[in-house]
Amino acid sequence: MSKIGIMGGTFNPVHTAHLILAETAYEQLGLDKILFMPSKKPPHKMHESIVSDEHRIQMVQLAIQDNPHFVLSYAELNREGVTYTADTLEELSSQNPKDAYYFIMGGDSLFQLETWWKPNKILSLSRVAVAVRGYETIEGYKDQIAYLSKKYNTDIQLLATPNLDISSRDLREKRKQGKSIRYYVPETVYNYIVDNHLYQGD
Numbered sequence: 001m002s003k004i005g006i007m008g009g010t011f012n013p014v015h016t017a018h019l020i021l022a023e024t025a026y027e028q029l030g031l032d033k034i035l036f037m038p039s040k041k042p043p044h045k046m047h048e049s050i051v052s053d054e055h056r057i058q059m060v061q062l063a064i065q066d067n068p069h070f071v072l073s074y075a076e077l078n079r080e081g082v083t084y085t086a087d088t089l090e091e092l093s094s095q096n097p098k099d100a101y102y103f104i105m106g107g108d109s110l111f112q113l114e115t116w117w118k119p120n121k122i123l124s125l126s127r128v129a130v131a132v133r134g135y136e137t138i139e140g141y142k143d144q145i146a147y148l149s150k151k152y153n154t155d156i157q158l159l160a161t162p163n164l165d166i167s168s169r170d171l172r173e174k175r176k177q178g179k180s181i182r183y184y185v186p187e188t189v190y191n192y193i194v195d196n197h198l199y200q201g202d
């Protein structure tokens, strides 16, 4: 049996907080590997402008290539239409029934989790590991963790990450304003964004 972390995201673009979050989960939960799983068409971002799958794949690949326990997963990119986490977990666990899945997320996702498709299935097929985001505090998460843990009879893990106030949205905005995003993303990803003129206009 392997313990597999899933770092799902739009990764538009992937940034340093995603990588720190995944590495912390790997270490703290004693995982065997982390799947970086770009979403195809996230249901809650249907109207957002997202760079092509190819660009997001390239950026994730560049970001994780030096880490032997980080793996790019095409599980959602290979599916047609809207991709739901519950369906992805069902597919993964039927392919590898002996593996245990840990779905890694930031606090914004934790507070939205009940609005996702079939939260019950998500929480029965995986354990959630959550990191405090930006200026939020652990205190603000405790009630939500206790509520979800009790309701869905699960054990939600809190990850000991530093609070990193980095978001893809802010990085896209900085680029639009001509500001630097150097060091918010790995150097390879920074060069890719600059070389491909990504996030410069509308």
Ligand SMILES: Nc1ncnc2c1ncn2[C@@H]1O[C@H](COP(=O)(O)OP(=O)(O)OP(=O)(O)O)[C@@H](O)[C@H]1O
Residues within 6 Å of the ligand: 008, 009, 010, 011, 012, 017, 018, 021, 104, 105, 106, 107, 108, 109, 131, 132, 133, 134, 164, 165, 166, 167, 168, 169, 170
């Ligand atoms: N700074 C952060 N701290 C903790 N978790 C984060 C952080 N940034 C992203 N995450 C988590 O990583 C996962 C994937 O995030 P996503 O790709 O949407 O990045 P994002 O920065 O939230 O993007 P956007 O600003 O476009 O919404 C989500 O579960 C999100 O909560």
Ligand SMILES: O=C(O)c1ccc[n+]([C@@H]2O[C@H](COP(=O)([O-])O)[C@@H](O)[C@H]2O)c1
Residues within 6 Å of the ligand: 007, 008, 009, 010, 011, 037, 039, 042, 043, 044, 045, 083, 084, 085, 086, 109, 115, 116, 117
């Ligand atoms: O399945 C759902 O209903 C659902 C709704 C919102 C988000 N998700 C997943 O949550 C992960 C983080 O999403 P995002 O948009 O914050 O990058 C990513 O894997 C999404 O597919 C899933």
